[in-house]
Amino acid sequence: MxxxxxxxxxxxxxxxxxxxxxxxxxxxxxxxxxxxxxxxxxxxxxxxxxxxxxxxxxxxxxxxxxxxxxxxxxxxxxxxxxxxxxxxxxxxxxxxxxxxxxxxxxxxxxxxxxxxxxxxxxxxxxxxxxxxxxxxxxxxxxxxxxxKQQDPHPVCRTFIKAGATAGLPENSDFNGPSQFGLGVYNxxxxxxxxxxxxxxxxxxxxxxxxxxxxxxxxxxxxxxxxxxxxxxxxxxxxxxxxxxxxxxxxxxxxxxxxxxxxxxxxxxxxxxxxxxxxxxxxxxxxxxxxxxxHIDSMVTVRAKTPETIGVSLSSLVPHVILAPIKYALQRKGWLTTNYVEAGGFAKTKLAESAEPGSADADPDIQFHFTPLYRSHRGKKFEFGHGYSVFTCVLRPRSTGSIKLAKDGxxxxxxxDHNFFADERDQKVLIEGIKKAREILASPEFDGIRGKEMAPGKEVQTDEDILHYLRETASTVYHxxxxxxxxxxxxxxxxxxxxxxxxxxxxxxxxxxxxxxxxxxxxxxxxxxxxxxxxxxxxxxxxx
CATH class of the missing domain: 3.50.50.60 (FAD/NAD(P)-binding domain)
Known part of the structure; x- marks a missing residue:
């Protein structure tokens, strides 16, 4: 034994x-x-x-x-x-x-x-x-x-610069004195x-x-x-x-x-x-x-130019076919991406109105920015180009459980995550989607911005956004x-x-x-x- x-x-x-x-x-x-x-x-x-x-x-x-x-x-x-x-x-x-x-x-x-x-x-x-x-x-x-990221995509800089529109400064160290702001993740x-x-x-x-x-x-x-x-x-x-x-x-x-x-x-x-x-x-x-x-949802936008990571005729040779060679020789190119290259931490209006110095006044949402299009249909892969922002509730109040099934x-x-059992989590993520949209609306994205595919321009009211979240929100696997x-x-x-x-x-x-x-x-x-x-x-x- x-x-x-x-x-x-x-x-x-x-x-x-x-x-x-x-x-x-x-x-x-x-x-x-x-x-x-x-x-x-x-x-x-x-x-x-x-x-x-x-x-x-x-x-x-x-x-x-x-x-x-x-x-x-x-x-x-x-x-x-x-x-x-x-x-x-x-x-x-x-x-x-x-x-x-x-x-x-x-x-x-x-x-x-x-x-x-x-x-x-x-x-x-x-x-x-x-x-x-x-x-x-x-x-x-x-x-x-x-x-630092080996070869961060240039569109990540666009995202970071766009943060100024939403009052978010650049942050070069999320593990330093403050989490607040946007930057490229270590x-x-x-x-x-x-x-x-x-x-x-x-x-x-x-x-x-x-x-x-x-x-x-x-x-x-x-x-x-x-x-x-x-x-x-x-x-x-x-x-x-x-x-x-x-x-x-x-x-x-x-x-x-x-x-x-x-x-x-x-x-x-x-x-x-x-x-x-x-x-x-x-x-x-x-x-x-x-x-x-962490419960999470996304805003995903098509790009009108092929500047982001994606598979198209224009990207096939320089980025897709040559990616293994660039990676092998230089550790550069698309194979170096971890997909969520940039992001950061922000406060919704709920955090901004909390008692100063309290935990509730800390950033209550986190962004993960992907310089590629994430399918609005839930597919693992879509042709074409775009970019997406994932937003999660940092300190959820809803709690769930792990139990054994009665199968012997x-x-x-x-x-059972029991997501959204607490209404505050719903409110935070609704405001988080609004904050993500505020960043993406910055003029910094004007040169590449295409159609917002999700939630979509028809989704505007809190009720509309909540319905979208109930249909699409998922876990960040934390x-x-x-x-x-x-x-x-x-x-x-x-x-x-x-x-x-x-x-x-x-x-x-x-x-x-x-x-x-x-x-x-x-x-x-x-x-x-x-x-x-x-x-x-x-x-x-x-x-």
């Missing part, structure tokens, strides 16, 4: 950091378990390869959510990485940490050690900033390469290639003799004996087995799978577990609750919160140890422990959680 000191479930943003730190001690044995396979594919390493990753079940769980009551009962795909690197292997590589008040808000909720001044040194420790940004906010000696890349948590933290040290990496292995449940986890029940290639843990089991499987494993192990709401035929081992009603995500498998999850840390009755893990309440040696170390959603992209904060969680384990083991 296989046995290790530490078992880490999930080789994603946090899990790879934990594996690196724990295996640095040659005296301990570490097993890193990943449900997916390797990530040695051009689709992963080349930035523009994102196009072939979403929905590709080799690399993506491609979960389907439940019908959304407030979005005309639509179901939506929930993309989550299923490969070494997890979602950091399939995401847009944007490096954003969140707002300072996000972390201070965690501290006010009773999460000691998680304020902005607590987490900033952790972010800096992980970072290898290549953009010559301020040492007050950035690190330069970490494993995670953070850099990305997790190195020499024009994706940097995932796996390539940054595990690949360089995977030859360590005390580190075992298991791929294509699903963790079904914890193997519990009283309040101790003796190991995990897994399945690989149709064969089930048990893997034992001498010290701890660390769940880093993400906001969807970590609570699924806990629930399947009998840790959760007692009444709901018993209704599924699962013996309740720890009555912990918060497991799977508090799901939060204890593996199928019901993902789910958090389903095993939240805290001191209230719905908390799942202790903030000072990340141990699951009621268990002695099981921790959750991933985005699911966030009590509230941060204002921005979540992969980098998840790595920070991995670093802090690993240090908690190391501190305990040294006592």
């Amino acid at each position: 296989k046995a290790y000191d530490y078992i880490i479930v999930g080789a994603g943003a946090a899990g790879c950091v934990v594996a690196n730190r724990l295996s640095a001690d040659p005296k301990v044995s570490v097993c890193l378990i990943e449900a997916g396979g390797d990530s040695n594919s051009p689709w992963v390493t080349i930035p523009a390869g994102i196009f072939g990753l979403y929905g590709n079940k080799t690399y993506d769980y491609a979960f389907e959510g439940t019908p959304q009551t407030h979005l005309h009962n639509r179901k939506m795909m929930v993309n989550r990485g299923k490969t070494l690197g997890g979602s950091t292997a399939i995401n847009s590589m944007v490096y954003i940490r969140g707002n300072q008040n996000d972390y201070d808000g965690w501290g006010k909720l009773g999460c000691r050690g998680w304020s902005y001044q607590d987490v900033l040194p952790v972010f800096k420790k992980l970072e290898a900033n290549q953009s010559q940004q301020s040492a007050e906010y950035h690190g330069f000696d970490g494993e995670l390469a953070v850099t 990305v997790k890349q190195n020499k024009g290639q994706r940097v995932s948590s796996y390539s940054a933290f595990v690949k360089p040290i995977q030859s360590r003799s005390n580190l075992t990496i298991m791929t294509h292995t699903d963790v079904l449940s914890l193997l519990l004996e009283g309040d101790l986890a003796k190991g995990v029940n897994v399945e690989s290639n149709g064969q089930k087995e048990q893997i034992m843990a001498h010290k701890e089991v660390i769940l880093s499987a993400g906001t969807i799978v970590s609570p699924r494993i806990l629930l399947a192990s009998g840790i959760g709401n007692k009444a709901e577990l018993e209704a599924l035929g699962i013996e309740c081992r720890v009555d912990l009603p918060g497991v799977g609750e508090n799901l939060q995500d 498998s204890h593996r199928t999850v019901l993902i 789910p958090v919160g389903t095993c939240k840390m805290g001191i209230d009755d719905m908390a799942v893990v202790d903030p000072e140890s990340l141990k699951v309440k009621g268990l002695k040696n099981v921790r959750v170390i991933d985005a699911s422990i966030m009590p509230t959603l941060i204002s921005g992209n979540t992969s980098s904060p998840s790595m920070m959680i991995g670093e802090k969680g690993a240090q908690m384990i190391l501190s305990d083991s040294s006592c």
Whole structure:
């Protein structure tokens, strides 16, 4: 029977950091378990390869959510990485940490050690900033390469200049003193290639003799004996087995799978577990609750000239056919794009009217600008040229849940974002669409502007926009919160140890422990959680 000191479930943003730190001690044995396979594919390493990753079940769980009551009962795909690197292997590589008040808000909720001044040194420790940004906010000696876009599209500059129309200044560092404004996003890349948590933290040290990496292995449940986890029940290639843990089991499987494993192990709401035929081992009603995500919608415009990224007769030779050559020789051209090259943070009138200094007065929407046309019909690909702005609600008040389906498998999850359950989220996104339109109406776009295809010029009133949002709004794929840390009755893990309440040696170390959603992209904060969680384990083991 296989046995290790530490078992880490999930080789994603946090899990790879934990594996690196724990295996640095040659005296301990570490097993890193990943449900997916390797990530040695051009689709992963080349930035523009994102196009072939979403929905590709080799690399993506491609979960389907439940019908959304407030979005005309639509179901939506929930993309989550299923490969070494997890979602950091399939995401847009944007490096954003969140707002300072996000972390201070965690501290006010009773999460000691998680304020902005607590987490900033952790972010800096992980970072290898290549953009010559301020040492007050950035690190330069970490494993995670953070850099400027390799070859940003010129239309991104048009978008940034257009921000002046909406009172938005240029911002060259969204992780500095202020998020407010527009700019080109820093990305997790190195020499024009994706940097995932796996390539940054595990690949360089995977030859360590005390580190075992298991791929294509699903963790079904914890193997519990009283309040101790003796190991995990897994399945690989149709064969089930048990893997034992001498010290701890660390769940880093993400906001969807970590609570699924806990629930399947009998840790959760007692009444709901018993209704599924699962013996309740720890009555912990918060497991799977508090799901939060950024709800998002777009304004997409056709371009009357072929200056943006797109496939047309005029772009075929110089940009499409020659793209592989430009990338191979210079790391230039369209294959360097992460699609959401520029963006930024703005305030709707709701934030502008909030009490100065409060979290509600911070930017409440985020933009992701794409210098290409995004289909108004929901197609993955459309011929021609254009540009789009995606707008999301940064701090949603609507919360959903992850539950087990009543199919007897204890593996199928019901993902209910419960988007727009809170009316304020509706109002923020309506105002966000207006703000995006205000930017795109700038004279800066006059030379290329064509027809607005979505929402379309006929969609003008708040009621019209809300209807459009109910028909089209989706997730930005930033789910958090389903095993939240805290001191209230719905908390799942202790903030000072990340141990699951009621268990002695099981921790959750991933985005699911966030009590509230941060204002921005979540992969980098998840790595920070991995670093802090690993240090908690190391501190305990040294006592």
